[in-house]
């Protein structure tokens with residue numbers, strides 16, 4: 001028998017989830033010297049790129065250009081894409097163990113965290129993740145309804161997702177039309193009656209999770225003013241002491257931007273963004289129809305934990321703001337995969353440096369690995385997943401060196417293709433995706449847009465003549 005990792009007997013790797021981490025892991029695998037590796041990348045959606053296509057805001061096209069690197073990786077002769085093939089449904093863990101030496105789970109964080117307050121599930125109150133998926137044309141969310149006839153919206157949380165949501169709610173139809181936002185979302189947002197968008201941070205300006213380019217961008221919108229209450233833009237004594245000690249330049253710049261907004265007079269633009277600090281929602285109230293209409297907020301003060309982190313503590317000072325549309329943007333959360341050990345309290349696959357662990361013994365499970373948000377939680381930017389995937393691939397190569405792999409009965413490209421064809425005849429290959437990509441770009445060009453996305457799976461299949 002040929003030695004594993006040679007042209008005659010390549011190492012066969014299945015990767016579940018074709019977001020950035022799936023591509024980074026593929027790239028690291030293809031860069032291995034002296035070992036021949038074949039990668040099959042599976043995605044439950046027909047389209048690749050995960051959050052780059054369906055999470056990154058449509059008005060951030062530059063960030064999306066990272067797909068050019070992914071395309072280069074995909075052009076490797078040992079790469080195959082199986083789009084529209086769902087793990088746990090079309091293809092099971094048992095199937096993968098029969099066909100691959102190693103498996104990597106890179107499914108990201110597919111759901112949202114909750115606020116845990118009364119009224120959270122009233123009509124008109126949504127996870128930001130659903131709105132993001134909707135405006136980006138995710139097939140599962142394209143029919144969701146967001147009541148844009150309301151005049152006031154509130155976004156809870158001050159991370160970059162909150163920035164994206166507030167910006168998309170505040171952009172003009174002309175601004176949105178220059179993006180690849182889903183066509184139905186463009187239409188509905190163009191008729192939006194939203195006039196005021198509150199963004200609510202539970203801690204102060206120095207603890208804001210948004211990054212400086214994002215908060216700066218919010219002050220540069222064509223037809224929306226931004227305002228911050230002067231007293232909330234000021235640092236509390238604890239934050240001031242911390243900042244004086246660590247002299248963190250990015251935070252200092254952030255404060256400068258926020259404080260400049262507090263000094264800015266309104267210029268009479270159509271919409272207003274009000275950025276608040278040190279407030280937490282305690283309850284959402286509804287009208288007779290059960291639709292959210294206001295939000296009760298408590299004012300917080302900061303205290304230092306033993307570790308020195310500044311956390312919010314409620315006071316007995318309350319207020320209410322009107323809000324007919326609420327988005328909680330308090331972080332993403334990973335979902336378990338059938339048969340894969342999961343740490344429920346952290347929302348990640350149970351792992352050590354990317355090696356999936358057996359929950360009973362805490363020992364690595366042979367041949368199973370993870371990378372990206374489902375490995376470490378929803379933090380960092382797209383590029384953060386590159387070193388993260390490398391850590392995992394290094395573990396895989398170490399294990400391969402010690403012959404610690406699965407022992408598949410059918411480790412060939414032909415065998416898995418036959419199985420996939422049987423289970424999901426409508427799978428998409430990389431060539432199919434390239435064809436769809438070309439069509440989307442062509443349809444967009446006619447409208448002066450970067451692309452016009454297909455958002456329904458049936459439409460994607462029909463466009464491919466299926």
Ligand code: NAP
Nearest residue numbers: 115157158159160161162202203209329330331332379380
């Ligand atoms: P995030 O950066 O973790 O921000 C979550 C926000 O929610 C924080 O402000 C957090 O406040 C707040 N929060 C959490 N629980 C809360 C509660 N119960 N009540 C009120 N507020 C609460 O998460 P994200 O915005 O979802 O972003 C996820 C990752 O994607 C981040 O790494 C982000 O930078 C990245 N991303 C980047 C871009 C970009 O580069 N343009 C765009 C989108 C996303 P505390 O800080 O007090 O916990």
